[in-house]
Amino acid sequence: MKEIIVKDDAFAYGGFTSGGSGIWTRQQPDDPPVDDYIALGRRLGRELSEVVRPYQANGSRVAAVGREHGGSGVIKDNELKRVDGLVTAERGIVLSIIAADCVPVYLTEPVSGVIGLLHCGRQAAGDILRSGAEQMKALGACPQRIHMHIGPHICGDCYEVGEDVRAELAGNFSPAELKAVFSLRGGKLYLDLSKALKLRAAAEGITDDRITETRVCTFCDSSFYSYRRGDRGRQNLAFLMMK
Numbered sequence: 527m528k529e530i531i532v533k534d535d536a537f538a539y540g541g542f543t544s545g546g547s548g549i550w551t552r553q554q555p556d557d558p559p560v561d562d563y564i565a566l567g568r569r570l571g572r573e574l575s576e577v578v579r580p581y582q583a584n585g586s587r588v589a590a591v592g593r594e595h596g597g598s599g600v601i602k603d604n605e606l607k608r609v610d611g612l613v614t615a616e617r618g619i620v621l622s623i624i625a626a627d628c629v630p631v632y633l634t635e636p637v638s639g640v641i642g643l644l645h646c647g648r649q650a651a652g653d654i655l656r657s658g659a660e661q662m663k664a665l666g667a668c669p670q671r672i673h674m675h676i677g678p679h680i681c682g683d684c685y686e687v688g689e690d691v692r693a694e695l696a697g698n699f700s701p702a703e704l705k706a707v708f709s710l711r712g713g714k715l716y717l718d719l720s721k722a723l724k725l726r727a728a729a730e731g732i733t734d735d736r737i738t739e740t741r742v743c744t745f746c747d748s749s750f751y752s753y754r755r756g757d758r759g760r761q762n763l764a765f766l767m768m769k
């Protein structure tokens with residue numbers, strides 16, 4: 527198991543873990559929680575009824591959750607369908623998302639007491655960050671105080687994409703920005719999700735001085751699961767909670 531704690535301050539605690547087996551999904555709605563979630567709950571000192579996991583769909587929907595959602599996707603059937611980001615203003619609720627190359631984005635606003643956790647694949651270049659910031663604002667957060675941490679994900683040297691992706695994302699960036707986000711090497715096109723996210727963050731008022739990053743590539747570092755490297759059904763888990 528490899529685990530990186532990406533945030534541990536007076537306000538919040540968050541990390542990124544492969545888990546033991548990388549299995550975070552139960553097969554049937556009434557199956558017991560999986561071993562990796564049980565072990566994570568122990569490490570965090572939280573009950574699994576305080577952990578929330580959405581049913582992700584590589585989209586840009588973000589849901590505000592509270593204690594009433596506790597255990598969803600972990601110990602009971604998942605009521606959060608087609609949701610790729612979670613925000614909460616409640617202490618002790620553990621937000622969690624699975625990722626195997628996509629970017630986990632950790633958002634914290636300590637003055638208002640609001641946090642968010644987003645699963646960003648190609649939608650890193652799209653609207654999920656805006657949705658996350660909007661949902662945090664709705665809970666009282668001030669965008670000028672939001673801190674963003676970019677977690678481990680497939681790096682810009684490894685994430686090869688097709689021309690269709692560049693065409694799809696062209697509307698979100700200026701020509702100069704597109705040049706920074708995509709690079710052409712040896713006739714192959716690569717997408718740098720971190721750069722894309724930073725540009726989108728600037729548009730939301732989250733400036734570079736409030737952005738930090740864990741520079742670990744899930745494709746290069748085989749201690750983590752990677753979809754591109756061939757892992758299927760096994761993922762890493764990102765988690766974040768307000769202390």
Ligand SMILES: [Zn+2]
Pocket residue numbers: 680681682683684743744745746
């Ligand atoms: Zn890499």
